[in-house]
Amino acid sequence: MTGLEFVVDDRGVATIRLNRPEEGNALDLGVAEGLAAAIEAIRQDASVRVVRLSSAGRIFCGGGDVGAMAASPDRGAYLADLAGTVHRSLIALDGLAVPVVAAVQGPAAGAGLGLMLAADIVVASPKSSFVAAYSGVGLSPDCGVSINLPRAIGLRRALRMLVRNERVDARTALEWGLIDDLAEPDELDRAADDVVALLLERPTEAVGQARRLARASYARTFADHLDDEASTISEIGRGGAAAELIARFA
Template sequence: MTATTDAPSGSLVTQDGHVLIVPVSDPGAGTAMSRDTVLDGTAALQAIARGDRDARVLLLIGHGPNFCAGGNVRAFAAADDRPAFLRGLADDAHAFVRAIYEADIPVVVAAKKWAAGVGMSFVLHGDIVIGGPSTKLQPAYGGIGLSPDGGMSWTLPRAIGAARARNVILTNRTVTADEALAWGILSEIVDDDQVDAVALERAHKLAAGPAKSIRATRKLLSASVGNSLSDQLNAEARSISVLSGQPEGIEGVDAFVGKRKPNWG
C-alpha cells in the first residue's frame, strides 16, 4: 500500500494503484471509528468526484483486530454536550457516506471480525464484502440507548428485507458470518487472516476492469429498487447503447471478436 500526496500529511488514507484505501477504525480506541481518518477519506472521495484524484475502487479496511467496533462510547460519555457531540460525529460519518456515493466507484469492504454500530453501517454500503468465519455484525445502538446512524435504517431493510431488518436492529441481534453470507450482506467468506488480502485483491481486479461499464452497472442496480420493470428496461437500453459507442465498449466488443484479451486502459 502506497501513500499519495493527495492525502493530508500524516493521513492513514492511502492509495495502491487505482485503489483508494480508507481504514475506518482506530486500534488505539478499541477499533472504534476513526473520526480523523473518516474525514480524510471524505476529502479524498470528494476529490475523486471532482475529477481531481484518479481512483477507480474504494477499499474500506479496519486497523487492528476488527473492521470497526462502532463509535467511541468513552468519548460520548466524556463529551460536555453529548447531543452536540453525537450530532457532529453523525454528520461526519454521513458526509463520508454521501462522499462514497458521489465518488461513484465500486466499494470493497474487508469485514474482519467485528463490525458493530457505524461499522456495520459502513459494511452495508459495500458492493463486495469479504468476511471470515469470525466475522460478526451487530447494530449495537439499542445496547446503549441510541438509534442507528450511517444509513443503517435505509440500507439494512433493502439488503435483507424489512421484517428481518426490524428484528436485527430492534433486538440488537448479532449476525454471524454464515447468516450474513446467506442473507446477502457478505459476498464471500475466506480464512480470517486472509480477509484484508483477499479484499485488496478483489479491489485491484475491479480497478483493472472497464470502469465506465462497472459504474453504469452499479447505477442500474441502485436505481432498480425504485424503478418499475418498464423504467428499468428503458434505463438498461439507454445505458448499453451509450456504452457501446464509448472506448471501453468498442474495445470490449472488438477484443471479443478478435479473440484477444481486452485492454481497458
C-alpha cells in the first residue's frame, strides 16, 4: 500500500503504520485508500483482536497533504474525495468490536489528530504535540475532529484548539485526557506493546464489545442503548470464555 504498511500477526494484532516520513506522514489519496483497504480487511478478519496505529519518522501525522491540495485543479473535488475516503474508514473503524491502540511519537495535526482520536488508548512521547491546524490553511475540520475532540477534552478546551488554533504539548494533553500515557521516545514502542499485550490477556469479545458500546453510546437514545447492552451481554454470556470466567469467579 502506498505510504502505509499493514500486517496482521499470529496473535491477532493488526498493525497500521503510516510510512511517508519525508512528507510528515500526511494523508493523500493513496494513503487514504490504503487505510480504507486495511480497515476493511480487519473488518472481515475474525482473528483480529487488537488494532495498533503508528507511523514512521519524527511526525505522527501532519494532517492532509497540503501540497496535493495545492496541485489539484479542482481543490473542492479533491478535498471531498480525500475526506470522504478517510471518513468511510473512520466510520468502519468506529464500529468495530476491536480495541485500538495508538503510539504517537511526535506532532499530530489536523487529520492526524482525527486519526489519533479514533484510538481508544493513546501512548505518546513527551516530544508529541497536538494542533487542529485547519484554520492555518483556511479550512474547516474533517476526519471527526470537530466531534471527537469535544468528546475527549470538553467543548471549551476543544474550541481553544479549533478556533484559536492553540497547540497543546504532551503534558497538557495528558492532563486534559487527550492522551492516556507518556513514554520516553526510546520506550514508546515498548509501552504501546505492553498495552497491546494487556488487551490480549483480556477476553476478546468482552473487551471489543465494551469498546463498541461506549463509542456507539453517543449516537442513540438511552433506551436503545440499553437494548443493545442487553442483547450483547446475553450473546457473550452464551460463549465459552464467559462460562469459564463466571464459574471461576463463583
